[in-house]
Amino acid sequence: MSFKPISEIGEFGLIERLSAIAAPTLKNTPGLLEGIGDDCAVYRTGGPSLQVATTDLLVEQVHFDLLTTPMHHLGSKSIAVNVSDVCAMNALPEYALVSIAVPGNLSVEMVEQLYAGMAHAAARYGVAIAGGDTSSSPSGLTISVTMTGQTSEERLTLRSGAQPGEMICVSGRLGGSAAGLKLLQRERTIMLELLRNNEPYDKDVMAELREYSEAIRCHLLPEARIDMVRFFNETGVVPTSMIDISDGLTSDLRHICRRSRVGAHIEEGRIPVLTEARAVADEFQDDALTWALSGGEDYQLLFTLPKAVYEKVSANREISVIGEILPEEEGLLLTDIFGMTIDLEQSAGGFDHFGR
Amino acid sequence: MSFKPISEIGEFGLIERLSAIAAPTLKNTPGLLEGIGDDCAVYRTGGPSLQVATTDLLVEQVHFDLLTTPMHHLGSKSIAVNVSDVCAMNALPEYALVSIAVPGNLSVEMVEQLYAGMAHAAARYGVAIAGGDTSSSPSGLTISVTMTGQTSEERLTLRSGAQPGEMICVSGRLGGSAAGLKLLQRERTIMLELLRNNEPYDKDVMAELREYSEAIRCHLLPEARIDMVRFFNETGVVPTSMIDISDGLTSDLRHICRRSRVGAHIEEGRIPVLTEARAVADEFQDDALTWALSGGEDYQLLFTLPKAVYEKVSANREISVIGEILPEEEGLLLTDIFGMTIDLEQSAGGFDHFGR
Numbered sequence: 001m002s003f004k005p006i007s008e009i010g011e012f013g014l015i016e017r018l019s020a021i022a023a024p025t026l027k028n029t030p031g032l033l034e035g036i037g038d039d040c041a042v043y044r045t046g047g048p049s050l051q052v053a054t055t056d057l058l059v060e061q062v063h064f065d066l067l068t069t070p071m072h073h074l075g076s077k078s079i080a081v082n083v084s085d086v087c088a089m090n091a092l093p094e095y096a097l098v099s100i101a102v103p104g105n106l107s108v109e110m111v112e113q114l115y116a117g118m119a120h121a122a123a124r125y126g127v128a129i130a131g132g133d134t135s136s137s138p139s140g141l142t143i144s145v146t147m148t149g150q151t152s153e154e155r156l157t158l159r160s161g162a163q164p165g166e167m168i169c170v171s172g173r174l175g176g177s178a179a180g181l182k183l184l185q186r187e188r189t190i191m192l193e194l195l196r197n198n199e200p201y202d203k204d205v206m207a208e209l210r211e212y213s214e215a216i217r218c219h220l221l222p223e224a225r226i227d228m229v230r231f232f233n234e235t236g237v238v239p240t241s242m243i244d245i246s247d248g249l250t251s252d253l254r255h256i257c258r259r260s261r262v263g264a265h266i267e268e269g270r271i272p273v274l275t276e277a278r279a280v281a282d283e284f285q286d287d288a289l290t291w292a293l294s295g296g297e298d299y300q301l302l303f304t305l306p307k308a309v310y311e312k313v314s315a316n317r318e319i320s321v322i323g324e325i326l327p328e329e330e331g332l333l334l335t336d337i338f339g340m341t342i343d344l345e346q347s348a349g350g351f352d353h354f355g356r
Numbered sequence: 357m358s359f360k361p362i363s364e365i366g367e368f369g370l371i372e373r374l375s376a377i378a379a380p381t382l383k384n385t386p387g388l389l390e391g392i393g394d395d396c397a398v399y400r401t402g403g404p405s406l407q408v409a410t411t412d413l414l415v416e417q418v419h420f421d422l423l424t425t426p427m428h429h430l431g432s433k434s435i436a437v438n439v440s441d442v443c444a445m446n447a448l449p450e451y452a453l454v455s456i457a458v459p460g461n462l463s464v465e466m467v468e469q470l471y472a473g474m475a476h477a478a479a480r481y482g483v484a485i486a487g488g489d490t491s492s493s494p495s496g497l498t499i500s501v502t503m504t505g506q507t508s509e510e511r512l513t514l515r516s517g518a519q520p521g522e523m524i525c526v527s528g529r530l531g532g533s534a535a536g537l538k539l540l541q542r543e544r545t546i547m548l549e550l551l552r553n554n555e556p557y558d559k560d561v562m563a564e565l566r567e568y569s570e571a572i573r574c575h576l577l578p579e580a581r582i583d584m585v586r587f588f589n590e591t592g593v594v595p596t597s598m599i600d601i602s603d604g605l606t607s608d609l610r611h612i613c614r615r616s617r618v619g620a621h622i623e624e625g626r627i628p629v630l631t632e633a634r635a636v637a638d639e640f641q642d643d644a645l646t647w648a649l650s651g652g653e654d655y656q657l658l659f660t661l662p663k664a665v666y667e668k669v670s671a672n673r674e675i676s677v678i679g680e681i682l683p684e685e686e687g688l689l690l691t692d693i694f695g696m697t698i699d700l701e702q703s704a705g706g707f708d709h710f711g712r
Binding site (some may be wrong): 004007014017018027028029032035040041043045048051053054056057060062094098101102106107109111116118122130131134135136137138142146183216328 | 364371388404409415486703
């Protein structure tokens, strides 16, 4: 057997190949509406509603570092990121199945804290943790959560429905998670340095972390925008396409464009960057807009709406209109605050686990 | 935070604690019929059918060894073990979500082989692989598969419905998987020895493995007994309780007894031990009955039936009647071929991942 390292084709390259292998199986069931390629799979179960299902893997040292991640937060986040995928279909979550592979250096109490965080988040989002599996792990904690939800034919929102002329909208503020991650990574370096020198960890060092509690919360305790799904239900507004921002605004907008066969134009000045992220970026001599565009893990919703519904959403201060859908051939464009327009297809995309 | 190692309370102890933490979340959804504690969660989705969902984690070095496990087989097994859980509810499988955490030493081709095995098994069981997640892994391959299926109110079979006086039945033959594992573990030792001595691996050594191909297949390529679910549907027979044998006959029968609040009496002479497992046990000077009782991973179905339906199932040579359900206070008894009766509550149970 030949050996092609996965890093050579990258995460998206691997997903593409595996999807091609799994594709023939999609014909094995008559009720499947949408298989691989959206935030959730969508299927009929004979009743009036549609079921959606998604799964997310959280791997120690890839997705989190236990030195800077409290177990309770980690549990909550593992539920929230799946709720976020369900919300991206304009669906409400229902059931979670939770599997964990636990290394020998974790105590019973730590795993209980993890589950307490999960149960806390489950209550918040109306989810029942209905099953799971446990295993030991030779090294590192792995958490796998699968979540189902339900919606209706009328409300179901895929990545593929965007049309030229529609508004591109985003919920909340971006860049907070990347800012929080930067702060935690710096903290981790300090901790390891102190450990190495056998010096005590001075809690006062945490003071400046407290100043940035919002950014850190964005990273450690992201909230799924279930309130947006409820807002859509209440106002009767149905987005024409939607995705949750897990890879980064650019990368996730690109997913919508590919699936909808459209182009897009967004304006830097309209992108809602978290104020605290700007402050952190200044401190790190980094660029908050870059974090907003490609930092990822903000778990806000990115969606498109016909201009006709503008009146219905304009009063919602959680929604920012950041641009417009274009015909496919016009590409994926960003106009900066100086009026310069660049093609984002040329810029770096979202986070790639296999580090291409 | 205090430190209680998980090995102190064992896998079932951990599951019990985590279930208690998750239990309050079961009230978060009105449609849930059965949460943690059976082979699958069971829930209504508004239609006439019931949905079931299960999840299984396969961790390298805990559940499999890549030295003796072909990727294609591993993919197939990861689907089959979940189908087996769905079948244990007297349900038919529909959708699978597959997540993998892949270490850097695996090639693209190996991961493709893994998925090809999954797709092959999915086709066999009528399952659509409708989604998933991929991640890199700092060490070791982890596979997480979640599967949904459907059944009806009338056919749903839980662990909790067994009644005193009913027949205890098992499908197929037991002990094969444990026998296969023993052979593969010996093979692994030989391989590592040769590797250490820089000697080539002689393919002739494999000759005696071929002799035991059935046992090895039982371990590497177990088949979920979807044919039994179809048999129940065709004959109109509905088991009163059912579980798949993943931990071992004793341990899984104990699960039925606990959930049904009954006792049980099984007879050694009636337990269908795989002929090849007896031959392997002789070679290893081990006991095939012990493997059948506590080896685990046979993925046969263990179920109970009222005596009134005996006529309907007696012609099916895949079904063995191995004993009878007793009142709870009589315990879990095994009568050996010499007529001696022992209480299995005192004997060692199934496989415990945390090695209590």
